[in-house]
Amino acid sequence: MTLDGKIATKTGSSEISGPEDLLRVHKLRKKMDAIMVGINTVLADDPRLTVHKISSESEDNPVRVVVDSKARTPLGYRILNPDAPTIIAVSSQASQEKIRSLEKGETTEVVICGNKQVDLDSLMEKLGEKGIKTLMLEGGSTLNYSMFNSGLVSEVRVCIAPMIAGGVKSKTLVDGEGADYMEDAFKLKFKKSYNLGKDLIVEYEVL
Ligand SMILES: NC(=O)c1ccc[n+]([C@@H]2O[C@H](COP(=O)([O-])OP(=O)(O)OC[C@H]3O[C@@H](n4cnc5c(N)ncnc54)[C@H](OP(=O)(O)O)[C@@H]3O)[C@@H](O)[C@H]2O)c1
Numbered sequence: 001m002t003l004d005g006k007i008a009t010k011t012g013s014s015e016i017s018g019p020e021d022l023l024r025v026h027k028l029r030k031k032m033d034a035i036m037v038g039i040n041t042v043l044a045d046d047p048r049l050t051v052h053k054i055s056s057e058s059e060d061n062p063v064r065v066v067v068d069s070k071a072r073t074p075l076g077y078r079i080l081n082p083d084a085p086t087i088i089a090v091s092s093q094a095s096q097e098k099i100r101s102l103e104k105g106e107t108t109e110v111v112i113c114g115n116k117q118v119d120l121d122s123l124m125e126k127l128g129e130k131g132i133k134t135l136m137l138e139g140g141s142t143l144n145y146s147m148f149n150s151g152l153v154s155e156v157r158v159c160i161a162p163m164i165a166g167g168v169k170s171k172t173l174v175d176g177e178g179a180d181y182m183e184d185a186f187k188l189k190f191k192k193s194y195n196l197g198k199d200l201i202v203e204y205e206v207l
Contacts, residue, residue, distance in 0.1 A: 001173050002163040007139060010169040012044045017159045020197035024159075026053040032062045033132040034087075038143035039068035048078045049138070058083050063132060065089060067118045067143055071098035071110070082107045087127070089118045120150045145176025148186045153206050156188060160200045 061084035
């Protein structure tokens with residue numbers, strides 16, 4: 001994120017951290033069983049969510065999880081490429097037709113969790129049953145808030161780039177409904193910080 005906590009500008013531009021940080025992220029991904037993003041991040045960035053910067057071995061790629069109530073993930077997007085398994089978590093709002101077309105992908109599985117938005121507790125339970133024990137959440141702001149609000153985040157690692165984007169419509173690290181009072185804010189305990197290229201990495205435990 002930028003120093004003012006933005007993870008994208010109002011136009012959706014989100015290239016923030018330096019090359020050293022991208023390597024850090026790919027190394028972290030390699031250690032994880034799964035990586036998770038919200039559907040808006042898929043639509044905005046068309047990410048691969050693989051470890052391609054450090055390895056070309058497909059077995060090094062974690063499972064990719066997209067939180068996508070209505071099964072809006074477009075079929076041609078890179079998240080559905082065969083480089084890694086992908087789980088699309090939908091709710092009963094998703095049409096059977098969309099679910100069937102997503103399931104045609106050889107490496108794609110659809111799981112149904114909840115009736116309106118994806119029920120994150122139920123998704124975590126299903127991922128656990130599939131042997132997924134470590135999950136890295138990579139945004140965006142809306143899903144980040146829901147995961148905090150459900151008490152499902154244990155650790156935060158942020159990269160702060162020396163930039164200020166500004167803009168009331170720019171996405172921040174955590175948006176969503178937000179706390180009414182600071183006493184209701186999610187509380188963190190500082191663990192460590194270090195410089196990486198031009199960026200600053202800060203790690204916290206969630207209390
Ligand atoms: N700089 C970075 O490192 C970074 C990283 C990630 C993202 N981003 C940026 O963040 C932006 C996207 O963030 P965003 O906040 O708009 O979207 P998001 O968090 O990626 O996706 C939110 C969407 O997920 C779906 N969803 C389903 N169940 C949910 C639940 N229980 N809780 C929350 N969401 C749920 C909802 O759509 P449905 O109701 O249709 O399912 C919701 O609108 C993009 O501009 C992207 O570039 C930046």
